[in-house]
Amino acid sequence: MNPRTRLRLVAVGGTGLAVLLVAACLRLPDFGGDSHPYGDRAVRDSLARQTANTIASINFDQRAFDTMGEMTILFAAVVGCVVLLRQTRDEHRARPEPADVTPPVRRYALIALPVALVVGLYVIAHGQLSPGGGFQGGVVAATALHLLYLGADYRALERVRPVGLYEVGDAVAASAYLVTGLAGLIGGTAFLANTLLPYGTFNTLSSGGTVPLLNAAVGMEVACAVVVLLARFLDQAVEIEEESGK
Amino acid sequence: MDVLPYLVAVWIFLIGCYGLATSRNLIHAVGCLAVCQSATYVLLLAVGYRDDATAPVFSDLEPGARPVVDPVVQALALTDVVVGATVTALLLALVIQVAKRHGTVDPDELSELRG
Numbered sequence: 001m002n003p004r005t006r007l008r009l010v011a012v013g014g015t016g017l018a019v020l021l022v023a024a025c026l027r028l029p030d031f032g033g034d035s036h037p038y039g040d041r042a043v044r045d046s047l048a049r050q051t052a053n054t055i056a057s058i059n060f061d062q063r064a065f066d067t068m069g070e071m072t073i074l075f076a077a078v079v080g081c082v083v084l085l086r087q088t089r090d091e092h093r094a095r096p097e098p099a100d101v102t103p104p105v106r107r108y109a110l111i112a113l114p115v116a117l118v119v120g121l122y123v124i125a126h127g128q129l130s131p132g133g134g135f136q137g138g139v140v141a142a143t144a145l146h147l148l149y150l151g152a153d154y155r156a157l158e159r160v161r162p163v164g165l166y167e168v169g170d171a172v173a174a175s176a177y178l179v180t181g182l183a184g185l186i187g188g189t190a191f192l193a194n195t196l197l198p199y200g201t202f203n204t205l206s207s208g209g210t211v212p213l214l215n216a217a218v219g220m221e222v223a224c225a226v227v228v229l230l231a232r233f234l235d236q237a238v239e240i241e242e243e244s245g246k
Numbered sequence: 247m248d249v250l251p252y253l254v255a256v257w258i259f260l261i262g263c264y265g266l267a268t269s270r271n272l273i274h275a276v277g278c279l280a281v282c283q284s285a286t287y288v289l290l291l292a293v294g295y296r297d298d299a300t301a302p303v304f305s306d307l308e309p310g311a312r313p314v315v316d317p318v319v320q321a322l323a324l325t326d327v328v329v330g331a332t333v334t335a336l337l338l339a340l341v342i343q344v345a346k347r348h349g350t351v352d353p354d355e356l357s358e359l360r361g
Contacts, residue, residue: 028252031250031252039316052304053305054302059324077335078332080336084340129303233335
C-alpha cells in the first residue's frame with residue numbers, strides 16, 4: 001500500500017472513530033458533576049478500614065486481586081525485556097571507559113542520591129497515609145540509584161547494582177504479594193481479603209490491615225523491576241557491541 | 247463547556263492514532279502509542295473530577311469536611327500508567343532487536359521475511 005492510499009484510509013477510519021467518540025462524549029455525565037456513586041462507596045469502605053489514602057485502599061484492598069494482575073504484567077514485561085535484550089552470540093561486552101563528569105554535576109548527583117532514595121522509601125512506607133504508594137515510591141527509589149551513573153560512571157553504578165540480586169528481589173516481592181493473599185485463605189477468609197490483620201489506628205503507620213504489607217511488596221517489586229529494566233537497556237547502550245566492530 | 251475535557255481526550259487519542267499510522271520510525275511509533283495512552287489518563291481524570299473537591303486522601307482532611315474527587319478512576323489511572331510503562335519498555339526492547347537484525351527501524355522496509 002502506498003503512503004497516499006494509506007493516509008486516505010486513515011482519514012476515513014479516523015473520521016468515523018472521531019464521530020463515534022464525540023457522540024459518546026456528549027452522553028457522558030457532566031464534567032465536574034456531583035454524582036460519583038462508586039467513588040462515594042470507595043471512600044466509605046476506605047474509612048471503615050482505617051485507610052487514610054483512599055487510592056491505596058482501592059488498589060490493595062478493594063481491588064487487590066486486580067493489582068495482582070497488574071503486578072504480574074510488570075513481572076512478565078521485565079522477563080520479556082530480559083529475554084529480548086540478552087547478549088547474543090555475535091556480540092561481545094566491552095568495558096566502558098570512565099567518562100569525565102563536571103564537578104557540579106557530580107556534587108549535585110551525589111547529594112541528591114541519598115535524599116531521593118530516602119524519599120522513595122518514605123513514599124512506599126506511607127502509601128496508606130499520604131499520596132503515593134508502592135508503584136510511585138518504587139520508581140523514585142530505583143531512579144535514585146541511577147544518579148550514580150550521572151554523578152560518577154557506569155562502573156560505580158554496577159558496583160551498587162548486582163542485577164542478579166535485583167532479579168531475585170523482583171520474584172521474591174511478587175511471591176510475597178501472593179503469600180499475603182494466601183494467608184487470608186489460611187486464616188479462614190477469602191484470597192487477598194483484608195480481614196486478617198487488625199485495622200489499627202486511623203492515620204498512623206500501622207493502619208489499614210494488610211494494605212501496608214501489599215504496598216511494601218509492590219514497592220519492592222517495582223523498584224527491582226525498574227533497576228533490572230534500566231540495567232538491560234543501559235547494557236545495550238554502553239557495554240554490548242557487535243562482533244564485526246562498529 | 248461541560249464536554250471540553252472529554253473532547254481533549256478524544257483529540258489526544260486521535261492524534262496519537264494518526265502518528266501511529268503515518269510513522270516512518272518504530273521508536274516514533276512507540277512514542278505515538280504512549281500519546282494514545284495518555285488520552286486515557288485525561289479521560290479517566292475528567293470522569294472523576296468534581297467541582298470544588300480535593301484529593302481523596304484523609305491524612306490531613308477531616309472525613310466529610312469537603313467533597314473529594316472520584317478515587318476509583320484515579321486508581322484506574324495508576325494501573326494505566328504501570329501497564330503503559332511496561333508495554334513501552336517491552337516494545338522498545340523489540341525495536342532494539344529489530345534494529346539489530348534488520349538494520350532499520352522504518353516499518354515500511356520491514357516487509358520481507360528473514361530467518
